[in-house]
Amino acid sequence: MASLYGWLDERLGLEELLEFARHKTVPVHKHTFWYYWGGISLFFFIVQLFTGVLLLVYYRPGPEAYDSVRQITYDINFGWLIRSTHSWAANLMLVAIFVHMFSVFFMKAYRKPREFGWWSGLVLLLMTMLFGFSGYLLPMDELAYFATKIGLEMPEKIPWIGPKIASLLRGGLEVNEFTVQRFFALHVVILPLAFLPLLGFHLWLVQKHGNAVPPSEEAKPVEQRRTMPFFPNFLAKDLAMWLIALNVLAVLAALFPWQLGEQADPTKAPPPGIHPEWYFMSMFYVLELFQGTWGLAVSMGIFTLGLVLWTLIPFYDPDSRNGKRARQATWFGLVVVLILTATTILGYWGVYGKGH
Amino acid sequence: MSSTTKASNVSAEGTGGEAVDRRVFVGAAMGAVGVCYLAAIGYPVYRYLASPVERAEAQAAVTEVTLPEAHKLPRKSALMFKFGPFTALLIHHEDGTWSAFNAKCTHLGCTVKYEPHNNRIFCECHGGIYDARSGANTGGPPPRPLQVYQVKVSETGVVVSKS
Numbered sequence: 001m002a003s004l005y006g007w008l009d010e011r012l013g014l015e016e017l018l019e020f021a022r023h024k025t026v027p028v029h030k031h032t033f034w035y036y037w038g039g040i041s042l043f044f045f046i047v048q049l050f051t052g053v054l055l056l057v058y059y060r061p062g063p064e065a066y067d068s069v070r071q072i073t074y075d076i077n078f079g080w081l082i083r084s085t086h087s088w089a090a091n092l093m094l095v096a097i098f099v100h101m102f103s104v105f106f107m108k109a110y111r112k113p114r115e116f117g118w119w120s121g122l123v124l125l126l127m128t129m130l131f132g133f134s135g136y137l138l139p140m141d142e143l144a145y146f147a148t149k150i151g152l153e154m155p156e157k158i159p160w161i162g163p164k165i166a167s168l169l170r171g172g173l174e175v176n177e178f179t180v181q182r183f184f185a186l187h188v189v190i191l192p193l194a195f196l197p198l199l200g201f202h203l204w205l206v207q208k209h210g211n212a213v214p215p216s217e218e219a220k221p222v223e224q225r226r227t228m229p230f231f232p233n234f235l236a237k238d239l240a241m242w243l244i245a246l247n248v249l250a251v252l253a254a255l256f257p258w259q260l261g262e263q264a265d266p267t268k269a270p271p272p273g274i275h276p277e278w279y280f281m282s283m284f285y286v287l288e289l290f291q292g293t294w295g296l297a298v299s300m301g302i303f304t305l306g307l308v309l310w311t312l313i314p315f316y317d318p319d320s321r322n323g324k325r326a327r328q329a330t331w332f333g334l335v336v337v338l339i340l341t342a343t344t345i346l347g348y349w350g351v352y353g354k355g356h
Numbered sequence: 357m358s359s360t361t362k363a364s365n366v367s368a369e370g371t372g373g374e375a376v377d378r379r380v381f382v383g384a385a386m387g388a389v390g391v392c393y394l395a396a397i398g399y400p401v402y403r404y405l406a407s408p409v410e411r412a413e414a415q416a417a418v419t420e421v422t423l424p425e426a427h428k429l430p431r432k433s434a435l436m437f438k439f440g441p442f443t444a445l446l447i448h449h450e451d452g453t454w455s456a457f458n459a460k461c462t463h464l465g466c467t468v469k470y471e472p473h474n475n476r477i478f479c480e481c482h483g484g485i486y487d488a489r490s491g492a493n494t495g496g497p498p499p500r501p502l503q504v505y506q507v508k509v510s511e512t513g514v515v516v517s518k519s
């Protein structure tokens with residue numbers, strides 16, 4: 001055993017790695033809990049890779065898409081479980097990423113020198129939402145069909161080139177089996193190819209700069225700050241979190257299996273209460289709010305502006321200590337949380353409040 | 357791993373057996389829980405991937421196949437059909453008798469074919485030759501005769517069955 005380790009160590013430099021891991025520490029303070037959420041997001045992403053490859057074994061895009069998902073859900077052993085796990089983990093991954101993002105925001109962890117961590121994280125979030133959007137169509141049931149149809153209205157409305165772009169995405173003038181094939185390529189090849197290196201970059205930055213401490217900790221004198229070793233203490237806690245995440249996922253996937261609706265039928269009107277996934281609800285609601293000729297432009301403008309402001313936060317809150325500027329950023333964050341929650345709730349209330 | 361080595365060091369120094377016992381116990385318990393998790397994930401994944409295999413095996417248990425239109429098959433000709441998951445060969449001989457075989461060559465598994473002009477069954481892959489009535493291997497590399505099925509012909513079709 002020892003000689004095998006020695007053999008490997010000589011070639012791979014394991015001892016250096018371990019030595020490195022031993023020196024790495026994680027700050028301990030009353031907000032340490034929020035450090036776990038990046039890892040939890042990562043865990044759900046790994047689950048997505050794993051279950052995604054399993055689904056790929058039976059899924060057939062194109063005209064047979066619905067049938068193959070029906071087969072996975074009802075015929076293949078444990079197919080329902082794999083599919084349900086994939087869908088639930090996608091949603092939990094987004095929840096974890098949002099928590100991670102807001103905790104990073106409120107801990108002010110985007111400040112120098114962590115700007116690129118913030119930006120790469122935002123792009124990863126947008127890509128995850130695209131993953132969700134492109135994956136949603138793949139079963140080609142009624143809900144998937146209409147959600148995609150509506151979602152593609154957004155590029156459609158861009159002046160001049162919009163319809164061209166939307167048609168290219170769709171592979172036609174209406175959502176059809178070519179759309180499924182394209183979204184499939186996007187979902188399993190293009191997005192992962194872009195996502196993985198960016199994720200690597202994001203994780204490397206975290207490694208390079210270490211955990212950021214919130215301003216309230218920074219205000220303390222150095223002697224009063226506490227840390228714990230990353231290896232094995234923090235890692236063990238990280239893994240415990242993963243185990244909890246796995247259990248939550250297993251319970252949700254097993255007790256609330258993801259449903260498969262009726263096969264999409266372009267000649268049929270959508271079922272009542274149709275709405276997008278929760279992470280698009282806010283946008284959906286704002287789109288509904290501003291109607292008329294300029295409505296779409298206004299609502300898209302608001303979202304773009306919000307996103308730009310959110311992205312640029314490291315610039316106008318560059319090096320805040322516990323002072324006034326930090327408080328402004330905190331207020332900004334709270335307003336964003338408030339608006340997102342409010343519009344999401346109003347969106348759901350609108351969907352269910354009217355139709356039922 | 358490292359915890360057990362540490363534990364044995366401790367006991368060698370004689371600092372107390374109880375702590376060691378607890379360490380070993382916790383290590384073993386965590387290992388056992390880990391194995392349970394792996395099994396709980398591995399079992400569905402295995403069954404999921406094995407689904408088509410299980411289905412084929414269930415199909416392979418089929419002992420009888422009815423071919424509705426096959427009685428119209430002209431003499432001196434053959435019909436390829438599916439017997440469960442396997443490819444099979446039905447021959448209507450010149451004298452009006454019938455034979456049916458599993459079409460898998462006993463040499464390396466190619467699919468054999470009926471050659472009416474030579475009145476034999478031939479394997480293209482390495483030139484294996486079988487008797488068209490009995491399926492006996494009469495030439496080339498095949499080591500064994502073809503698997504023979506029973507044939508019953510009626511007005512409505514042909515029934516092929518495993519003996």
Ligand code: FES
Nearest residue numbers: 461464479482484
């Ligand atoms: S496989 Fe048929 S002769 Fe070799």
